[in-house]
Amino acid sequence: MKNIKNEMKMEFASKSANEAFARVSVAAFVSQLDPTIEEIADIKTSVSEAVTNAIIHAYPNKDGVVKVRALLYEDEIEVEVSDTGEGIENIEEAREPLYTTKGNLERSGMGFTIMENFMDELKVESIVGLGTKVTMSKKINKALQKNTY
Amino acid sequence: MNVKHFIEDKLLIFEVNEEIDHHTSERIRKRADYEIERFMPKKVIFDFKKVNFMDSAGIGLIIGRYKLTNSFGGELELVNVSNKLRRVFEMSGILKIIPITQNFSNEKTG
Numbered sequence: 048m049k050n051i052k053n054e055m056k057m058e059f060a061s062k063s064a065n066e067a068f069a070r071v072s073v074a075a076f077v078s079q080l081d082p083t084i085e086e087i088a089d090i091k092t093s094v095s096e097a098v099t100n101a102i103i104h105a106y107p108n109k110d111g112v113v114k115v116r117a118l119l120y121e122d123e124i125e126v127e128v129s130d131t132g133e134g135i136e137n138i139e140e141a142r143e144p145l146y147t148t149k150g151n152l153e154r155s156g157m158g159f160t161i162m163e164n165f166m167d168e169l170k171v172e173s174i175v176g177l178g179t180k181v182t183m184s185k186k187i188n189k190a191l192q193k194n195t196y
Numbered sequence: 197m198n199v200k201h202f203i204e205d206k207l208l209i210f211e212v213n214e215e216i217d218h219h220t221s222e223r224i225r226k227r228a229d230y231e232i233e234r235f236m237p238k239k240v241i242f243d244f245k246k247v248n249f250m251d252s253a254g255i256g257l258i259i260g261r262y263k264l265t266n267s268f269g270g271e272l273e274l275v276n277v278s279n280k281l282r283r284v285f286e287m288s289g290i291l292k293i294i295p296i297t298q299n300f301s302n303e304k305t306g
């Protein structure tokens with residue numbers, strides 16, 4: 048079992064103004080692990096993707112609640128973004144590059160692809176009508192190096 | 197966003213000076229489309245010098261402005277794209293059709 052060093056949870060209304068707030072909060076939290084600038088950028092972008100998806104796709108015509116939970120391990124961060132919105136019918140299809148159900152809103156269908164590439168692992172769980180939970184993790188290499196020397 | 201017009205060259209420069217996400221891109225899009233539609237430029241340059249964050253909303257924003265500019269026969273270019281932003285653009289493959297102009301030190305952007 049990996050040892051949890053620290054944990055935080057936040058929840059907020061599904062308003063687009065909260066996208067910046069969410070990614071900045073997670074970035075500030077992970078700074079305890081002394082990540083590189085690149086690692087922080089990758090995490091910020093991925094959190095922004097997941098939170099934006101919840102705001103746009105989970106609650107298209109109403110306000111809902113978006114939850115973000117972050118866990119810090121010795122040399123890794125895990126972030127969970129969840130909603131209780133519409134859910135995803137076909138997760139495999141949704142994860143494909145360029146797949147979007149909101150092309151009319153100038154979405155590019157690259158959100159999941161970015162999360163997959165910028166983080167080490169990405170898990171998507173969803174039930175139509177109940178909601179979606181995205182779990183992603185990333186090793187913080189700087190912390191890793193520090194521990195071995 | 198700072199907008200610069202160069203009438204003789206039919207050149208439009210958009211200096212974006214905020215983070216680009218779903219929240220901010222709406223406003224940037226509206227302003228850019230207003231300028232492109234009334235000016236019908238030969239060239240549009242997006243200057244990212246002052247952008248220190250961009251997610252996939254930036255990809256949609258640029259593809260949309262590229263299509264609009266193209267519909268008037270104009271070109272679109274990106275300048276001052278940091279590595280951080282470049283990585284996001286690269287995911288989508290749009291750099292194959294929309295060039296990043298290197299070492300942009302045009303006196304026109306000041």
Ligand SMILES: Nc1ncnc2c1ncn2[C@@H]1O[C@H](COP(=O)(O)OP(=O)(O)OP(=O)(O)O)[C@@H](O)[C@H]1O
Pocket residue numbers: 096100101104105130132133134135141142146147148149153154155156157158159160179252253256
């Ligand atoms: N939290 C969610 N709730 C419901 N549907 C979702 C959720 N997240 C993603 N989806 C579905 O998965 C599709 C793909 O998501 P992805 O983030 O890859 O692209 P996008 O959001 O459509 O475009 P982009 O992220 O490039 O702006 C979405 O179009 C949407 O149909």
Ligand SMILES: [Mg+2]
Pocket residue numbers: 096099100157158159252
């Ligand atoms: Mg998305």
